[in-house]
Amino acid sequence: MKNVTEFKVTVSQQVLDDLKHRLQNTRWPGEAAGSGWNFGTSEAYLKDLAGYWLNKYDWRKQETLLNKYPQYIADVHGVKVHFQYIKGKGKNAKPLVLTHGWPDSYYRFHKLIPLLTEGDQSFDLVIPSIPGFGFSDKTSLGSEAVADLWKTLMTENLGYEKFYAAGGDVGMGVTKALASKYPEVVAGVHFTDVGYPMGQEDPATMTEAEKQFAQFVQQWWYAEGAYAMVQATKPQSLAYGLNDSPVALAGWILSMVNAGAPPELIEQAFGGKDELLTNIMIYWVTQTIGSSVKMYKVEAMAQWGGSQPLKKSNVPAGVAVFPREAQFPKEWADRFVNIVSFKKMKEGGHFAALEVPDVFAEELRNFFYSIK
Secondary structure (H helix, E strand, O other): OOOEEEEOOOOOHHHHHHHHHHHHOOOOOOOOOOOOOOOOOOHHHHHHHHHHHHHOOOHHHHHHHHOOOOEEEEEEOOEEEEEEEEOOOOOOOEEEEEEOOOOOOHHHHOOOHHHHOOOOOOEEEEEEOOOOOOOOOOOOOOHHHHHHHHHHHHHHHOOOOOEEEEEOOHHHHHHHHHHHHOOOOEEEEEEOOOOOOOOOOOHHHOOHHHHHHHHHHHHHHHHHOHHHHHHHHOHHHHHHHHHHOHHHHHHHHHHHHHHOOOHHHHHHHHOOHHHHHHHHHHHHHHOOHHHHHHHHHHHHHHHHOOOOOOOOOOOEEEEEEOOEOOOOOHHHHHOOOEEEEEEEOOOOEOOHHHHOHHHHHHHHHHHHOOOO
């Protein structure tokens, strides 16, 4: 490995004591009786979660689990990139970079590690933190710039001639950029979404299924898209409160998690209370919620600035559509990637790697080992 140093998660007791003080002194705004999740994150639920966070959640235990697998910091074009790197045990393990989204983190994939590094069909897993997230540098970059870093990380820092890539949400944009810009080194890509209609498409070129999908997305945007509009326009204004109050941070993240899962499944969607809070803690202890949401502004500025869309890549692509994810048709995905496998999954949602890791790991293994 080149320009790489070992890393361990170590949070000072002072940070944890300060967190406890802030949780104990939360000023609750109140909510209308029976409002539930209709106005945003339920205060009743958030109070229960905050109580668990304060009295039962054990960060030191989670910190030990986070340090279970090897982690490193790489200097990539002057940007410090945090990543997990776990070698597969098979003789011909395939190098695979997994890219998370927002409001999750590299922790999104922790349940996949034992599933994808064992057996003959295994992977050398590289699981980075996007710059601006978690333990990487607090610099906010667009998807294409992140893809440039990943290409260098995989080929120069880690020395692979070719590699595979998978991602959803923000990670979808990074993975799509990798395939489009670097087809000579990216051997295959996998997605759980491929982007959404934003009113720029010519309706005359769209199938009826695509038009129905576009209508669904427009309705969803009006109902659930406030987070993205704020983050793409006024991320700095938002960052002050989220960086200062752990309950505000949790409330904002939970609002997005709830957009992809009904209230009764919100913990299941993330694997449980401990997993939900560990993901939130990664933002809290690194103070990266501000730099993470600014990525939306960086992406929006690129679009508003008239940047040319990425060309469709010929890299073989697999697509898995989980039932609690936006149900886009195959012809929509065909616009962006070279589909060789398109599957409608039977269970799971936006955070499938956390919710149904066995199902997701099997999908990744079957796809990547089916292509040359």
